[in-house]
Amino acid sequence: MAVCVNLASDGRVGQGRGRASHVAVAEVDAGSIVRWEEVEVGWDHLHDEGTEGSHHARIARFLIDHHVNEVVSGHMGAGMQQMLGSMGLTFRIGVAGDARQAALGTVN
Numbered sequence: 339m340a341v342c343v344n345l346a347s348d349g350r351v352g353q354g355r356g357r358a359s360h361v362a363v364a365e366v367d368a369g370s371i372v373r374w375e376e377v378e379v380g381w382d383h384l385h386d387e388g389t390e391g392s393h394h395a396r397i398a399r400f401l402i403d404h405h406v407n408e409v410v411s412g413h414m415g416a417g418m419q420q421m422l423g424s425m426g427l428t429f430r431i432g433v434a435g436d437a438r439q440a441a442l443g444t445v446n
Contacts (some may be wrong), residue, residue, distance in 0.1 A: 339440045341367050342401060343410040345376065351433050351440045353412035354355060357382045364441035371441060394421045400429065410440045427431045 344352030345360040352358050359382045365373035373376070379400065398421060401409070409422055409429040422429050433440050 339407045340364070340405050341366055341408045341410060342404065342406045343437045343441050344412065345437055349437055350411060350435060351412050351437050354382075355409070355411040355414040355418050356397065358411075359383075361400075362437055362441070363406065364438070366441060369442065371438060374438065374441075394418065397421075398425060401425065410437075 341364045343362045343364065343427065344355060344358040345362050346352040347360075352360070355393060360376060360378050363373075363375045363377065364371050377400075381393070381397065381415070394417065397418070400406075401422075402425075407427065410427070410433050411431050412434060414422075414431045419429065420426055430440075430443075
């Protein structure tokens, strides 16, 4: 399963989904991370470029391209939650702590 986690600069779970500067995509299998890729997405700078719909589409394309099944974030707006739900993705919000542990589902 591929899990996408917002990253803060200190390796913890970042807060705003649509304003993340970096995310990690973790491949999780049998309770272990088998692949961890950190990506500079720049959504913090791109957030106000174009319409809200175009920004959500940019994020959706990233998730599709990386075959993401679940999204983990400290915070996520209602529009983002609706978009992820319409894509059939699960998501966990209000998550804090170590990003790798969050990808494994072992922190809240």
